Amino acid sequence: MLFKRKTATLAAETGEVATEAAEAPARQQKEKLGWFEKRSRRRRRRIIFEEVLGWILVPAFIYLIYLGVQSVGGIPKELVDFGNELIAMVMKGKG
Numbered sequence: 001m002l003f004k005r006k007t008a009t010l011a012a013e014t015g016e017v018a019t020e021a022a023e024a025p026a027r028q029q030k031e032k033l034g035w036f037e038k039r040s041r042r043r044r045r046r047i048i049f050e051e052v053l054g055w056i057l058v059p060a061f062i063y064l065i066y067l068g069v070q071s072v073g074g075i076p077k078e079l080v081d082f083g084n085e086l087i088a089m090v091m092k093g094k095g
Helices: 008-014 019-023 035-071 077-092
Strands: none
Touching: none
């Protein structure tokens, strides 16, 4: 191998300090996750993704509805009157 790390004995033979190889930090092994942790992380990622998607799509839908209403010339007067009647009936009750 071209770039193989020198061992302590080889370093001592060549005159290098042997403690450098001994003090080299050991690589940390990758954390093994159980199924519960994997599920938890997937759930957290999905919830964050849904929140971001909601913050983007809801205003876009509202804006598109606004553009649609403006393109037909606004809300018709009859529809406004019908909505007012419905609200009045709900507020009065069945009485």
